[in-house]
Amino acid sequence: MRKLILTCAMLLAAFAVIAARSFDPNAQSRQSFSSPGSSLPAAENERGTSTLCNANEDVIFNCEIAGRRKIVSLCSSKQLDRQRGYLQYRFGRPGAIELEYPHERQNTQAAFKYSRYTRPLVTLLTVRFETNGYTYELHDDDNSEGRPTRRDFYLTITPPGANQNSTDMRCHAPVTSHLIELEDVVPNEEAP
DSSP states (O other), X not given: XXXXXXXXXXXXXXXXXXXXXXXXXXXXXXXXXXXXXXOOOEESOTTOSOOSSOTTEEEEEEEEETXXXXXXXXXXXXXXXXXXXXXXXXXXXXXXEEEEESSSOSSGGGGOEEEEEEETTEEEEEEEEEETTEXXXXXXXXXOSSSSOEEXXXXXXXXSSTTOOOEEXXXXXXXXXXXXXXXXXXXXXXXX
16 A cells, blocks of 8 residues: 555656646756757757857757758747747758748748647657648657656658658757747647
């Protein structure tokens, strides 16, 4: 009986920590992540890699794609909410951007969709957009259920057509991710 009570108490404590982090948008804000491979625990250096964002922009998401020497960045104006500012996705290298979406910097928030799936010890954040028939998704997956705990960051690209396979492009460290800050900025959709 003591083991059951102790187990329940530990689960409730863990849930309380996750719930507090989930409901406080600043709890995860301005964190960067770093480690070898795709499991990335928190680190101190926010700008440890090149970014496609300008100096007068905020970095919402930024990483180098493993094995490709390409950078994926989600950049925003310094002031960003539902009505003000802009949000832009950029892919490529500094000085050689291959994709910038949307091209215009007005009413950009509606061009993206945000989803969050949360359960005790797991938070999955996704920002999605579509252009030219392709679907692009930025992922920040935090899974503390297993051992070791995992923090994965990646880009998923799905080509047009119902039977097409998606491609996942994993980030390598360091990674900057503030996707949670978009929860009240871009339209929300149900998480899968």
